[in-house]
Amino acid sequence: MSESQFRPKASRRRSPTPTLVSVAVLAALQRQLTYSVPNGLDVRIGQRVLVPLGSRRVTGVVLSAAPPLPPGVDARAVIQVLDSEPVLSPELLTLGMWIAEYYLSPLGEVFRAMLPLRPHSRKVPVVRLTEAGRKHLGKMSHSLLEETRQSSELDLLKHVADHPAVALEALRRKFQSTSPGIVRRAIERRLLAVSSVERERGERKVMAIRLAGPLGRKPPKLSPVARRIVEALDRDGEVHDHRELLKSTRGSLAHLRTLQALGLIEFADAVDDGAASIGLSEFRHTLTASQGRVLEDLTHRLHCGEFRTVLLHGITASGKTEIYMRLVERCLESGRTALILVPEIALTPAIHDQFRMRFGSAMAVLHSGLAEGQRHDAWWRVRRGEARVVLGTRSALFAPLENLGAIIVDEEHESSYKQDETPRYHARDTAVVRGRLSKALVVLGSATPSLESYANTEEGKYYLLTMSERVGRRPLASVEIIDMREEFRQTQTQTQVPISRRMREEVEAQLQSGQQTMFLLNRRGYSWFLLCRSCGQAEQCVNCSISLTYHRRENRLICHYCGYQASVPVRCRSCDSEYLYYVGEGTEKLEQKLAEMFPAARVARLDRDAARRPGQYLKILADFRDGKIDILVGTQMIAKGHDFPGVTLVGIVSADTSLSLPDFRAAERTFQLLTQAAGRAGRGESPGRVLVQTFYPEHYAIRLAAEQDYIKFFNKELHFRRMMHYPPAAALADVVVRDKKLEHAVRMAAKIGKFFESLGELTRGVRILGPGPAPLARIERYYRIQFLLKASSRSRLNVILRRLAEECDQLDVPSHALMIDMDPVNLM
Incomplete structure (x- = not known):
C-alpha cells in the first residue's frame, strides 16, 4: 500500500485555525477523535494538544481539520495547546500513518513512540x-x-x-x-x-559525578551509603547521570553533597546527548580503491537529490564507517541533514567518538537509554536545527530533521531493528519509507546482509555496492573448524567447559606472545539450567515455559524472559533428591574456567550482566582497547561493530547453539554471528585466526561462515526459503492470542481460526498455519496460541489482518489479547 495516500493536507504556510480537528490521542485507540477548538486557541496540524477522554485528560496529536459532525452531535473542546510550534512535520505525520496502516498499530501508540518528549505534567x-x-x-x-x-x-x-x-x-x-x-x-x-x-513538570538538572582525585590510603570515615558511592566511582569511573549512581548505590542527593563538601567528589554538567567516550584517536584514513569507488557513487546519488536505496555489502574491516562519515560530510556541505542508525545502544559509544570528532556539536545522540530529560533536550536541539546530524538506535529514526539528505542504517541485518512491542515496526524498512518521503539517499550497510535486503538487489529494488577489500590490504582471518564430536572421542572426557585441546594451545601461544584473545559464547549466566538426575525435573520459571538460568555471582536462578528469580535449592523440589546437576555453560562459567586454566592471564567478561551500567561497559571496552585485558569473554555484544587492533585470536564456543531453535532464520543468524565474530580478528598489523568449536561441522551455515562466503550462503538459504515459502520468498505475519487462562486463549484462537475460514476467496494464495502453541507457550503468565500466515501478496495479507483487527470486538477477542506482527523476525 502506497504511503502517499496518508499524506496530511497541511502546508508550511500558516492557515486559519479550524473549528473542528481530528486528533490521534496517545492511547491504544484504533480511530481518530474529533474535538472542537475554542475561540482564541491557535491549533495547528502536528501540534500536541491536551484533550478530554472520558474522565481523563490525555495528550493527542492534531492530524487535520475535521468535517462537520452530524446534527445533534457535539464535540468536546480542546483543553490546551502544549507546543508553540508543530512537533511533527507533514513528512513525519505521513510516516506515522504509514506505520499504523502497515503494521496494524493504533495511530496514537505510533505517535507516542515517535515523540520521546517529557509529558507536560x-x-x-x-x-x-x-x-x-x-x-x-x-x-x-x-x-x-x-x-x-x-x-x-x-x-x-x-x-x-x-x-x-x-x-x-x-x-x-x-x-x-x-x-x-x-x-x-x-x-x-x-x-x-x-x-x-x-x-x-519542572526542569531537573542532570549532573555528571566523578572522584575529585585518587583515594588516599586512609579515606575519611564514611557512612555505608557514602562508601558505596565512592567505591562505585573508583571502580567504574565518571558517571554521566547522577540518578543512575544514586539508584545503584541506594543513595540520595544529600549523600552526594556531603561527599562534595568533604572534597571527595566533583559535580559537572552532564554530556548533553548522553553518549560517553571510549577514547579513540582522531585519524583520517586514506581511502582504499574500493572505498573511493563506493564514496564517489554514493556522492553522485546524493547530489542527484532523488530517493534511492543502496545496499552496501562490505566485508568486516573494509571501512564502512569511514564511508558513512564522509558521506555525511558531503550531505552537510550540500545544506542537508543526515541520520545514522545503529542496532544497539551498546554500539553507540563505539561509533559516537568517531562521529563526534568529525561533527562536534552539530551532532545529537538519541536512544532509549538516555535519561528522559537528556532525550527531551536532544530532540529539541534537532527540532530547532542546532544539530544537523543524528546518531542513534531504532527510535532515532523519528528525529525531527528537516531537509533530510541521507539515512544510513549500519548492520542492517540486525534483528534489534524490529520493535518487539506495539508499534511493531522494523526500523530498516521504515527508514526506506522515510527516505522516499524525504527524497533522501538510504544506505543499508552490512558484512552479512539480511536475505530480504540482498534479494531486493537481485530484483532491482535496491542498488548493490560491494567492498571486498580490508583497509590496509589486511587479509581476512583464517578460520579453523574444530569438531567437538571427534574431541570427545579422542579424550573420552566430558568437560564442564568445552575448551578443546587445540583451543587451549592457541590461547597459551597468544599469552606468550602478548596478544589478545576474544571468546564468544552467546549464552549469559553460569549454567543453562539446574537438573535433577533422579526424576529429570529442571527448575522452571513460574511465569514462563522456560528453565531458569543459574547465575553464580547472585547465586540465584533467573528467568531471562520475565526476570523471575528463585533461590538455588539444595534438594530437588519435586522428588527431594540430592542429585542436582548444573547443565551447560554460560559466559560467567567460561570466564571463571579460563581464569583457572590461565592464572597469569587478565580475564574479563562483557555481557548484559557484567555491563549493567554504561560506565562499566565503557570501562571494560577501554581496558581491552588499552591492553589491560588479555582475554575477553562475551556474548554477541562483542561480536559486532567493535575494532580492537590487538585481537589476533577469536574463539567461538558452542557455535551451533542457535541452530537448534525452532525458527526459520536460525541458519541465517548463525552464519551472521559467526562471520561477524570472525571479523573481530586481525584488524591490526598481525593476521588473525578464528577457531570455531561445533558439534555440526558439516552444517552449511557453519561451513560457509568459516569460508566467509556470503554469496554461497545466500543462494543455499534462499533455495530453502523458496521451498518452504518463507521470507523473502513470501510475506509473513505472526498472530498470537494470549491469556492468563489456557482455556480462554484456546477459545479465542478457535474463534480466530473460524474467522479465517469465513474469509473464503480472500485467503486464496495465503497459507494459514495453526492454531497451535507458540514455541514459548507461556511468557509472563500468559499462555500463547500462534497462527502463521504466509502469502505471495503482501497487500492481500495486510487486508486480512486489518479485517481481523477491526472485528476483534465481534469475535469477543479483546485487543490486548491479540498480537499481530507483520514481517516478524522472531517466531518464538
Whole structure:
C-alpha cells in the first residue's frame, strides 16, 4: 500500500485555525477523535494538544481539520495547546500513518513512540487535612499540656494546614529524620487524606559525578551509603547521570553533597546527548580503491537529490564507517541533514567518538537509554536545527530533521531493528519509507546482509555496492573448524567447559606472545539450567515455559524472559533428591574456567550482566582497547561493530547453539554471528585466526561462515526459503492470542481460526498455519496460541489482518489479547 495516500493536507504556510480537528490521542485507540477548538486557541496540524477522554485528560496529536459532525452531535473542546510550534512535520505525520496502516498499530501508540518528549505534567500524590484532622489540630493547639503543644504530630498538622496540597513525598522527607512513620500513622488515623493532582513538570538538572582525585590510603570515615558511592566511582569511573549512581548505590542527593563538601567528589554538567567516550584517536584514513569507488557513487546519488536505496555489502574491516562519515560530510556541505542508525545502544559509544570528532556539536545522540530529560533536550536541539546530524538506535529514526539528505542504517541485518512491542515496526524498512518521503539517499550497510535486503538487489529494488577489500590490504582471518564430536572421542572426557585441546594451545601461544584473545559464547549466566538426575525435573520459571538460568555471582536462578528469580535449592523440589546437576555453560562459567586454566592471564567478561551500567561497559571496552585485558569473554555484544587492533585470536564456543531453535532464520543468524565474530580478528598489523568449536561441522551455515562466503550462503538459504515459502520468498505475519487462562486463549484462537475460514476467496494464495502453541507457550503468565500466515501478496495479507483487527470486538477477542506482527523476525 502506497504511503502517499496518508499524506496530511497541511502546508508550511500558516492557515486559519479550524473549528473542528481530528486528533490521534496517545492511547491504544484504533480511530481518530474529533474535538472542537475554542475561540482564541491557535491549533495547528502536528501540534500536541491536551484533550478530554472520558474522565481523563490525555495528550493527542492534531492530524487535520475535521468535517462537520452530524446534527445533534457535539464535540468536546480542546483543553490546551502544549507546543508553540508543530512537533511533527507533514513528512513525519505521513510516516506515522504509514506505520499504523502497515503494521496494524493504533495511530496514537505510533505517535507516542515517535515523540520521546517529557509529558507536560505528572500526577503527584498530595496531602490535605481532613475535617477530623482540623478538629484534632484545634484541640492540640489549645492543649494545656506542654508535651502536646511541642509534639511532632502537632508540627505535622500545622505544616499541612499552612501548605495545602503539599506533596506526599516532600512531607515524608521533612519528618522522616525526626519522626519516622508519623505521616503514615496520621493517614491511617484519617487525620490526613491523600489525593492526586496534575502538576506541570519542572526542569531537573542532570549532573555528571566523578572522584575529585585518587583515594588516599586512609579515606575519611564514611557512612555505608557514602562508601558505596565512592567505591562505585573508583571502580567504574565518571558517571554521566547522577540518578543512575544514586539508584545503584541506594543513595540520595544529600549523600552526594556531603561527599562534595568533604572534597571527595566533583559535580559537572552532564554530556548533553548522553553518549560517553571510549577514547579513540582522531585519524583520517586514506581511502582504499574500493572505498573511493563506493564514496564517489554514493556522492553522485546524493547530489542527484532523488530517493534511492543502496545496499552496501562490505566485508568486516573494509571501512564502512569511514564511508558513512564522509558521506555525511558531503550531505552537510550540500545544506542537508543526515541520520545514522545503529542496532544497539551498546554500539553507540563505539561509533559516537568517531562521529563526534568529525561533527562536534552539530551532532545529537538519541536512544532509549538516555535519561528522559537528556532525550527531551536532544530532540529539541534537532527540532530547532542546532544539530544537523543524528546518531542513534531504532527510535532515532523519528528525529525531527528537516531537509533530510541521507539515512544510513549500519548492520542492517540486525534483528534489534524490529520493535518487539506495539508499534511493531522494523526500523530498516521504515527508514526506506522515510527516505522516499524525504527524497533522501538510504544506505543499508552490512558484512552479512539480511536475505530480504540482498534479494531486493537481485530484483532491482535496491542498488548493490560491494567492498571486498580490508583497509590496509589486511587479509581476512583464517578460520579453523574444530569438531567437538571427534574431541570427545579422542579424550573420552566430558568437560564442564568445552575448551578443546587445540583451543587451549592457541590461547597459551597468544599469552606468550602478548596478544589478545576474544571468546564468544552467546549464552549469559553460569549454567543453562539446574537438573535433577533422579526424576529429570529442571527448575522452571513460574511465569514462563522456560528453565531458569543459574547465575553464580547472585547465586540465584533467573528467568531471562520475565526476570523471575528463585533461590538455588539444595534438594530437588519435586522428588527431594540430592542429585542436582548444573547443565551447560554460560559466559560467567567460561570466564571463571579460563581464569583457572590461565592464572597469569587478565580475564574479563562483557555481557548484559557484567555491563549493567554504561560506565562499566565503557570501562571494560577501554581496558581491552588499552591492553589491560588479555582475554575477553562475551556474548554477541562483542561480536559486532567493535575494532580492537590487538585481537589476533577469536574463539567461538558452542557455535551451533542457535541452530537448534525452532525458527526459520536460525541458519541465517548463525552464519551472521559467526562471520561477524570472525571479523573481530586481525584488524591490526598481525593476521588473525578464528577457531570455531561445533558439534555440526558439516552444517552449511557453519561451513560457509568459516569460508566467509556470503554469496554461497545466500543462494543455499534462499533455495530453502523458496521451498518452504518463507521470507523473502513470501510475506509473513505472526498472530498470537494470549491469556492468563489456557482455556480462554484456546477459545479465542478457535474463534480466530473460524474467522479465517469465513474469509473464503480472500485467503486464496495465503497459507494459514495453526492454531497451535507458540514455541514459548507461556511468557509472563500468559499462555500463547500462534497462527502463521504466509502469502505471495503482501497487500492481500495486510487486508486480512486489518479485517481481523477491526472485528476483534465481534469475535469477543479483546485487543490486548491479540498480537499481530507483520514481517516478524522472531517466531518464538
